[in-house]
Amino acid sequence: MRRVAVLGAGLTRFMRRSLETGRELCWEAASAALQEADLTLADIDCVVLGTAPDAFDGVHMKGEYLLDGAGGKGKPYVRVYVGGGTGVFVVPAGWWHIASGAFNTCLIVAEEKMSSTQPHPQGAFNAIYDQFTERPLGVNLLWIFSLEMHRYMQTYGIPLETIAKVAVKNKKNAKDHPASQVAGDFTVDEIVNSEVMAYPVMRLMVSPVTDGAAAMVLASEEFARKKGGKHVWVEGVGWNLDTSYWTNRDLAYPQYVEKAARMAYKMAGITDPRKEIHVVEPYDPFAYKELHHLEGLQLADRGQAPRLLEEGFWDRDTTTGIPSSPSGGLLGVGNPIAAAGLMKAIEIYCQLSGKAGKRQIRRNAQRGLAQAWGDLMQVGTVMIMGVER
Amino acid sequence: MNSELRGTSLREDDLRTGKAFATEWHPKIDFRFDAGIAISQFLAGLKAGQLLGRQCDACGRVVIPPRMFCELCFRRNDRWVELKHTGRINTFSVSFVNWDASRRQTPQVPAVIDIDGTNPRMGILHLLGEVGETLEEVLKNVQIGMPVEAVWKPADQREGAITDILYFRPVRGA
Numbered sequence: 001m002r003r004v005a006v007l008g009a010g011l012t013r014f015m016r017r018s019l020e021t022g023r024e025l026c027w028e029a030a031s032a033a034l035q036e037a038d039l040t041l042a043d044i045d046c047v048v049l050g051t052a053p054d055a056f057d058g059v060h061m062k063g064e065y066l067l068d069g070a071g072g073k074g075k076p077y078v079r080v081y082v083g084g085g086t087g088v089f090v091v092p093a094g095w096w097h098i099a100s101g102a103f104n105t106c107l108i109v110a111e112e113k114m115s116s117t118q119p120h121p122q123g124a125f126n127a128i129y130d131q132f133t134e135r136p137l138g139v140n141l142l143w144i145f146s147l148e149m150h151r152y153m154q155t156y157g158i159p160l161e162t163i164a165k166v167a168v169k170n171k172k173n174a175k176d177h178p179a180s181q182v183a184g185d186f187t188v189d190e191i192v193n194s195e196v197m198a199y200p201v202m203r204l205m206v207s208p209v210t211d212g213a214a215a216m217v218l219a220s221e222e223f224a225r226k227k228g229g230k231h232v233w234v235e236g237v238g239w240n241l242d243t244s245y246w247t248n249r250d251l252a253y254p255q256y257v258e259k260a261a262r263m264a265y266k267m268a269g270i271t272d273p274r275k276e277i278h279v280v281e282p283y284d285p286f287a288y289k290e291l292h293h294l295e296g297l298q299l300a301d302r303g304q305a306p307r308l309l310e311e312g313f314w315d316r317d318t319t320t321g322i323p324s325s326p327s328g329g330l331l332g333v334g335n336p337i338a339a340a341g342l343m344k345a346i347e348i349y350c351q352l353s354g355k356a357g358k359r360q361i362r363r364n365a366q367r368g369l370a371q372a373w374g375d376l377m378q379v380g381t382v383m384i385m386g387v388e389r
Numbered sequence: 390m391n392s393e394l395r396g397t398s399l400r401e402d403d404l405r406t407g408k409a410f411a412t413e414w415h416p417k418i419d420f421r422f423d424a425g426i427a428i429s430q431f432l433a434g435l436k437a438g439q440l441l442g443r444q445c446d447a448c449g450r451v452v453i454p455p456r457m458f459c460e461l462c463f464r465r466n467d468r469w470v471e472l473k474h475t476g477r478i479n480t481f482s483v484s485f486v487n488w489d490a491s492r493r494q495t496p497q498v499p500a501v502i503d504i505d506g507t508n509p510r511m512g513i514l515h516l517l518g519e520v521g522e523t524l525e526e527v528l529k530n531v532q533i534g535m536p537v538e539a540v541w542k543p544a545d546q547r548e549g550a551i552t553d554i555l556y557f558r559p560v561r562g563a
Contacts, residue, residue: 013396019409020397032391058414118413120490131420132428133454134514136552139488143499143514146482151501154480154533178394198484199496199524212396243460247501248452248511251480350390 001099005224005231006385007217008037009346014181014334017115018211022057025213026069026111029339033107033215034071038227044217045103047072049079050090050110052337055124056117070109070215082239083128084285084374085381086110087214087341091370092237092383094218104223111213112336121209128376130244142206144377146198148251149288153200155252156303158291160200164191165309166287167205167331173316174328176358179343181334182208191287205287207335214342216349232352235367236268236384246376257296257373257380264369264382265298273298277384278365279351280322281344283372284329290314293371294324296380316361323361326351341372345383352387427457430469436549438541440472442507451508472506474539475560479503479512483527495522502537502557518556536560 010032012018012025020028026049034040049070054062063079070077080086080093087110094108114121125141152158165188174183186204194204224231240259242249249255261273270276282293291305299322300308308314313321327333327347330340348368350356367386373379403409424432427443431454434441444451445459445466452459452466459466481500485493498517503510518540521527537557547553 009390011390011394013394013398015396015398017399017401018396019399025396028395032395036391058416122486122490123488126488129514130454131422132424132432133551136550137499137514137516138497139499139514140484140486141488142486143482143484146484147480147499147501150482150533151480178392195485196483196524197486198482199528200482245452245454245456245511247479247514251501346390355390 002101003221004095004098004234005219005221006234006349007039007219007224007227007231008033008035009216009349010036010214011179011343011346012213014179014210014212014336016181016209018113022066022111022113023069025113025211026066026109029213029215030069030071030107030109033217037217039105039217041071043105044071044075044107045105046076046097048090048093048097048106048108049077050081050086050338050342051079052081052083052086052112053124055127056112056114056121058116066111071107082241082375082379082381084283084337085239085341085372085379086338086374088345088370088372088381088383089239090342091234091345092239092381095234095237098218098220104220106218107215108218108342109213109215110338110342112339113211114209114336115211142198142201144246145286146201148377149286150200151251152288152292156306158306160192161188162306162310163288163291164188164205166284166290167191169315170284170325170329170331173326173359174332177328177333179212179333180328181210183328183332201286207285207330210334210336210340212334212336212339214339214346216342216346230388232349232385232387234383235386236264236270238263238267238382240380241375242378244376244378246378253302254292254296254373254380256378257293257371258298260380260382261297261371264384268384268386270384277322277367277369278363279326279348279361279368280324281327281329281347281370282324283341283344284325284331285335287331289373290325290329293373297369297371316359319362323363326356326359326361344370344372348385352385427455431455432549435551435553436547438544440474440504440539442470442472444468444470449508451506452511453504453507453513470506472504476502476504476512476537476557478531478533478535478537480533481517481531483524496524496527498527498531500557515554516556517558519558530559
């Protein structure tokens with residue numbers, strides 16, 4: 001397999017409701033990524049697009065609808081989709097186009113415009129539940145997360161106040177992110193005492209509804225060397241899906257995230273991730289998910305990510321721990337579903353290339369990991385990047 | 390990454406006052422889902438007041454909701470097993486939000502109920518009832534791990550649906 005380099009990235013602002021259409025958001029992000037890569041669309045061999053359910057947009061064949069904005073006209077183009085896992089999955093999908101030897105350059109674009117759905121995009125998610133055994137009960141999206149969170153808390157005796165600290169950390173980190181929608185300084189009390197949505201999920205532990213897009217340019221080693229300069233490299237990718245019979249699973253531990261991570265670690269030649277991963281962007285649509293995922297990623301023992309959080313191990317300015325969600329994550333920057341995952345991968349790229357500005361971590365980062373998750377709490381997608389060596 | 394980020398943020402007011410333009414679409418799309426081989430039998434069981442699982446002789450698992458194949462052994466599984474109407478609470482939530490994000494005064498209490506007789510213990514999604522009308526009451530009355538039992542609709546009102554079980558409630562005196 002050929003090595004794959006990152007040549008540039010672009011992002012739009014993350015907003016509750018954008019005037020721009022999905023196509024326009026795609027174009028803004030894609031053109032910004034091309035500009036950083038110092039390339040034009042003519043240099044791009046193929047395009048990968050990631051976006052979540054068509055139901056959000058009321059546009060069927062959404063991949064085709066977004067094609068022109070994503071730069072896909074007249075090129076090998078494919079939309080990939082694994083629910084909330086899509087935003088990180090576009091990196092493996094772009095990677096395989098190039099690693100296979102089939103293409104030298106790939107533009108990957110991730111977009112979400114959630115604001116179109118009325119009265120609220122949550123309604124579009126009801127259709128993820130089983131139509132025979134679940135939907136007739138009067139489901140809503142928050143149920144699965146509150147049920148999983150409660151099981152996780154119960155299994156390891158994790159207090160609500162500890163989980164709230166993920167929201168405090170990420171919303172604070174997001175103050176330094178130029179895209180951010182819901183950044184700010186909050187206290188643990190404010191998070192825990194915010195409105196009860198579906199206990200134990202409180203309003204400030206949930207990421208917002210967001211419109212936005214993200215893009216990245218990937219290239220083969222041959223192409224990247226001709227461009228010159230130092231690059232960040234995609235060193236490992238992994239993905240895995242567990243059963244859709246989610247009520248049959250162990251909800252306290254994301255086995256599929258572990259499997260995806262192990263696939264990526266093996267590819268990257270990583271045997272001790274706690275030493276070899278220096279910065280991490282785990283998927284945090286809900287506060288508990290960041291901790292749940294850090295355990296699945298093998299960066300903490302089962303049930304121990306909360307203790308490490310209390311110790312400051314995941315803080316952005318740590319020198320002995322592993323900074324987690326230095327971007328501010330979905331809880332702080334916002335959650336345009338597919339675009340949020342790619343925003344996380346872009347943060348790893350920025351950290352490794354020293355382009356993170358005020359968000360730059362204090363540790364010297366040689367390697368970083370981004371992960372996303374979704375569908376019926378059943379998919380893990382992972383990508384690992386490393387610096388020039 | 391670009392340092393100047395673009396994007397034009399709108400407020401609801403911008404749409405109401407006509408400052409920004411939008412167009413609406415109100416589709417009405419109905420579906421009717423054929424229940425399939427396994428779920429048809431499961432629904433017929435519910436109508437008859439039975440909770441049915443499927444057993445795979447190769448791995449020994451007894452699963453609910455039932456399916457006609459074992460996704461682990463990847464073979465056709467072997468027989469129907471009538472399960473008890475009892476189980477334990479694997480996890481629960483106290484939900485004040487409707488599907489459209491509107492709020493409710495009295496909560497729904499969804500739960501994963503691990504059904505007795507499954508192997509390994511596994512659950513279904515259902516609702517808890519007779520557990521209180523406020524967050525405080527529900528948290529006082531319900532614990533993870535608690536034994537619960539199904540409360541059924543009267544036989545003549547059952548229609549072959551998951552809602553033929555009204556809810557699960559704590560087993561009295563347990």
